[in-house]
Amino acid sequence: MNKITSWIDAHHHLWDLDTVHYPWLAAKGEKRFFGQPDPIRKNYLLKDFASDHQQQISQSVHIQVGAANSLAETELIHRLSQSAQSDVRHFPNAAVVAIDMRQPSIEQQLAPHLTYDITRGARDIIGKSPEENKSLPEFIPDVWLNNWQYLASKSLSFDLQLTSEQYEIVLKTLERVPELKVAICHFASPWDQSNSGFNYWQKQMRAFAKLPNCYMKISGFSMFSHGFDCASYKRYAHAAIEIFGPQRCMFGSNFPVDKLYISYADLFVQWQKITSAYTIDEANYLAAKTASSFYQL
Numbered sequence: 001m002n003k004i005t006s007w008i009d010a011h012h013h014l015w016d017l018d019t020v021h022y023p024w025l026a027a028k029g030e031k032r033f034f035g036q037p038d039p040i041r042k043n044y045l046l047k048d049f050a051s052d053h054q055q056q057i058s059q060s061v062h063i064q065v066g067a068a069n070s071l072a073e074t075e076l077i078h079r080l081s082q083s084a085q086s087d088v089r090h091f092p093n094a095a096v097v098a099i100d101m102r103q104p105s106i107e108q109q110l111a112p113h114l115t116y117d118i119t120r121g122a123r124d125i126i127g128k129s130p131e132e133n134k135s136l137p138e139f140i141p142d143v144w145l146n147n148w149q150y151l152a153s154k155s156l157s158f159d160l161q162l163t164s165e166q167y168e169i170v171l172k173t174l175e176r177v178p179e180l181k182v183a184i185c186h187f188a189s190p191w192d193q194s195n196s197g198f199n200y201w202q203k204q205m206r207a208f209a210k211l212p213n214c215y216m217k218i219s220g221f222s223m224f225s226h227g228f229d230c231a232s233y234k235r236y237a238h239a240a241i242e243i244f245g246p247q248r249c250m251f252g253s254n255f256p257v258d259k260l261y262i263s264y265a266d267l268f269v270q271w272q273k274i275t276s277a278y279t280i281d282e283a284n285y286l287a288a289k290t291a292s293s294f295y296q297l
Helices: 045-054 070-081 109-113 141-153 164-176 197-210 230-244 263-276 280-294
Strands: 007-012 057-062 093-097 119-123 156-158 182-184 214-218 249-251
Touching: 007 197, 007 249, 007 263, 045 263, 070 093, 070 109, 093 263, 109 119, 119 230, 141 156, 141 197, 164 197, 164 214, 197 214, 197 230, 214 280, 230 249, 230 263, 249 280
Parallel strands: 007 057, 057 093, 093 119, 119 156, 156 182, 182 214, 214 249
Antiparallel strands: none
16 A cells, blocks of 8 residues: 555534534434434534544644634634644644625625634535525626635635536636636535436536646545445546546545544545555645645645
């Protein structure tokens, strides 16, 4: 197996139900696009994350997770990153914050988040699932373009979560902002994993990969089948790496959401198996170097 010097979890969450309100976590019994979240409707803090990753990773990136007050969430993550709870290794090392990208301007909204040096980028989910998308606002290209350009002017990245029916309109808009670094979350939500669905996904991902500022996160795969299929995971992971290249792919656990379907230990084994198919240099990009560069760690 290749010698990997370090691992970065480029996509995970933390939440403190005692200090921050998360409407989706408060809605007990309600099923979501990724499954039934009742088992994870409890605090998930640094000690819980550490218990899961067992010091297999050296750095991590926190991704916003639906707090009612986005600044309160950023304040929490900053505080946790400075906390003695982090023990020897401090987590997380970067944060992607929640910004409402549908507003005419995000300047005032973003400013307080930038007072925390952990802030590296923003996310506003464009698509979740065909069903939940019905309740999400319409994607308006010019509004998003303006706000993406502002993010880029602040040297911030964008985490892109979308579904297949949105691929074309989002891609056309991204083509107009080449200066923005974009991380495509969760394999771009491959809900249709049939052979025809896989072929369509590959074609669309090749279009995104033509933009050198677009990267792929090998993360969140369990959400689209409500289970973890090792063979299918490897199929998509290796295809993503072939399309984007190791220098533009990174791993993310999506914990504790994906904890509904797989343990961190078992997921980490999958990461190791995937990287073993590549050269030492390629494996180190996949494990850490891509994420470190992308998120300025």
